[in-house]
Amino acid sequence: MRVAAASLEHVDLDGARWGLVLSLADEEGRVGLGEATPLPGFSPESADDDRRALAELPGPLGPIELPGGASAARAAPEEAALAAERALAPLSSRLRGVPAARFALETALLDLLGQRLGVPVSACLGGHRPYAEVQVNGLLTTSSALSEMLEGARALAARGVGAIKVKLRSRGEDGFARDLEALRALRREHPEVELRLDANAAWSLDEAPRRLGSLAPLRPRFVEQPVAPALLHQLGACEVPWAADESLAVEGMAERLLDAEGCAAFILKPAMLGLLRAHELGRRAQARGLDAVATHLFDGPVALAAACELALSLPRPPLACGLDAHAGLEAWPAVRVPQLRGGGVVAASGRPGLGIGGWTA
Structure with a gap:
């Protein structure tokens, strides 16, 4: 062909x-x-x-x-x-x-x-996998007012979303203290939700272990990218596990992180890694006992459909993935993403290829 x-x-x-x-x-x-x-x-x-x-x-x-x-x-x-x-x-x-x-x-x-x-x-x-759907996680941020963040969590729970990722946007010690109080309020209201946090590489190697220890009572699944991409392999085991995101795009870093103490998961963004590389890293991570999460980069419907197919391609089901529809899709032509379903899941489309019909911009 x-x-x-x-x-x-x-x-x-x-x-x-x-x-x-x-x-x-x-x-x-x-x-x-x-x-x-x-x-x-x-x-x-x-x-x-x-x-x-x-x-x-x-x-x-x-x-x-x-x-x-x-x-x-x-x-x-x-x-x-x-x-x-x-x-x-x-x-x-x-x-x-x-x-x-x-x-x-x-x-x-x-x-x-x-x-x-x-x-x-x-x-x-x-190849063909024995699972046909994957849960999605919701997304909140501490830059929102606390009331707005809690209302967002309620809306996610009403949709059946059982995992919430919170981006920690505040900076400095005072900012971290405010984030900690907001997260405590979220945990009190939603004691059973799977909580994940994302530090966006903002902490130093000295700060990260202490801050992860402060977060431990909240029982987060992990904290994504606590430190700069090139430094993550030096962090080691902490009171809360951590996950690799931006570090995976640094040449040679993924191979180091596969064996790094404290690393709990790989966050797979095909828009940053390529689709084939993202699948390879997800497969290798799962083979080493790490978790995998597929996620979009707030892209359009074609890339979102491809990221959903990545989530459905791994040897075992990934954790709830960052594949929920996002507000940025409104700027694109109306194209149905056949993998997106209600109830907080993405599922096999039952169609060949991506399953998207003719594209018209």
Whole structure:
């Protein structure tokens, strides 16, 4: 199979952020979709960088060859990931440093291959799995007023969401004390909820163990990225386990963290890692006894569908994932994400590929 045509559409989201939707068509008329929507201030590249990396397709793409030749029925679904990786080999230098562009290309290729094989992207990544749905976690922030944060928690509970992630936005000792009081109020009102926290790499190596100890009575599952990405492997075991997020994008760091004391989970953002790399890290983390969480980067519907397929592709069900619909989707054309369901879950779409119909911007 070869990619016969490619197109790239720009979506202006809020004047400060652009989304790129990549369409790849094969010689039989199937169309695979991918999305690159870097987040300013967080992603290492801009939308212009991604646009340049994705220009002039399909010329640089290698052929997409599955074992079994012309007979897709003889190919195991998970061999599609290897086929996509081989097809992308000629673009390796162009895609270095632009993970959102890589994510878009990998997603579009796997969407095409899934349609050809008649299986979802999740099966292309990891084969058929015995689970068909994954819980989602809710998201709150301590930058909101306490009353607003507690009302948000009530709304999540009413929807059946059983895990809440809270971003700790305050800075300094006084700010941490305020966050601690807000979290105590949240825990009093929701004693059974699974609580996760995200320090956004704001603490020093000296502060982190003490602050994690202060948080221990609240029984958080873990605290994401307590310290700077390049320092996380030095943190060690603390009173509260911690999880790796931004550190996974640092070259060689994921391999160190697989064996690091205190590391409880890998937070998998395919928009920052690439879809194939995110799946590889999730698989390896679970093999070492760590948990995995798949999450979006407040991207659009195509990337969100791909992140849902990642969550459905791992060897065992991940923890509740950061895949809930978000307000930023309102800036995109109305496209149904078939994996999003009510009741706080994402579930298999029952469709080949990503399961998204024709894209119209």
